[in-house]
Amino acid sequence: MKDLVIPQAILNDMIAHARELAPHECCGLLAGNNGVVSRMYRIANIVAIEGAQNLSSFDSAKIAHLERLSPAERAEIAFVMDMQDFSTAKKDMRNHGLDLQIVYHSHPHDPARPSITDIKIATDYEEIWPKINLPIPSYLLISLMHTTPDIKNYWIKSGQVSNASFIVR
Amino acid sequence: MIKVRIPTPLRSLTKNQGEVDVTADSITDLVNTLEASYPGIKARLCDGSGELRRFVNIYVNEEDIRFLKGKDTTLKSGDEVSIVPAIAGG
Ligand SMILES: [Zn+2]
Numbered sequence: 001m002k003d004l005v006i007p008q009a010i011l012n013d014m015i016a017h018a019r020e021l022a023p024h025e026c027c028g029l030l031a032g033n034n035g036v037v038s039r040m041y042r043i044a045n046i047v048a049i050e051g052a053q054n055l056s057s058f059d060s061a062k063i064a065h066l067e068r069l070s071p072a073e074r075a076e077i078a079f080v081m082d083m084q085d086f087s088t089a090k091k092d093m094r095n096h097g098l099d100l101q102i103v104y105h106s107h108p109h110d111p112a113r114p115s116i117t118d119i120k121i122a123t124d125y126e127e128i129w130p131k132i133n134l135p136i137p138s139y140l141l142i143s144l145m146h147t148t149p150d151i152k153n154y155w156i157k158s159g160q161v162s163n164a165s166f167i168v169r
Numbered sequence: 170m171i172k173v174r175i176p177t178p179l180r181s182l183t184k185n186q187g188e189v190d191v192t193a194d195s196i197t198d199l200v201n202t203l204e205a206s207y208p209g210i211k212a213r214l215c216d217g218s219g220e221l222r223r224f225v226n227i228y229v230n231e232e233d234i235r236f237l238k239g240k241d242t243t244l245k246s247g248d249e250v251s252i253v254p255a256i257a258g259g
Binding site for chain 1: 174176177178179212213222223224225226228231233235236251253254255256257258259
């Protein structure tokens, strides 16, 4: 498969998003055409909203962990996308003829690798994408654990993680 | 009859069924009908005033109800409804 192209300006904007929300996780979407990203959508992380963790496919250990934390602290270890924002982004993609390409989120304290929770939820979501008329995206992680952000992109399919390389230009 | 797709996190309420059939003429009616068979499901989908919660979405035949008439979106026999949980991670 051809490498995905992410413009430098969009990469910078994603890093800015991650830094603005740190120590909370940020999340969003990248869309474009023919393997070239042309638009970024910031999506609100609403994990702190009452009940949000119960409707996500978090495993029971993660839910127990989340419930021990205050709502503000929950956003440091998890994200739940605001589906109102998601719908608005999806509509914008449709209006502009763009395809969803990437779901991104940040790891303020951890490496740029999908967590067990990320892999489980992405695998559960595989059957949902076609039902909402979207292609299965790759998953981009922004780690802020070191001074220089580390950014990596992955395919997550049937619980298997593989590298999804991209070019910045 | 309307076919409703239930996402994994809600299947504990639907006796592990991934699809259930209901008769309903609107989304509000559908949610109330589901609640009658699967108590507890309504609170997971709607807030106290019956509005869809921000961490869930409902699609009717692949169209987002937020861009139809929300909870007042009408349904007809043969429609397919998908309950879609928010994209999430850790
Ligand atoms: Zn993660």
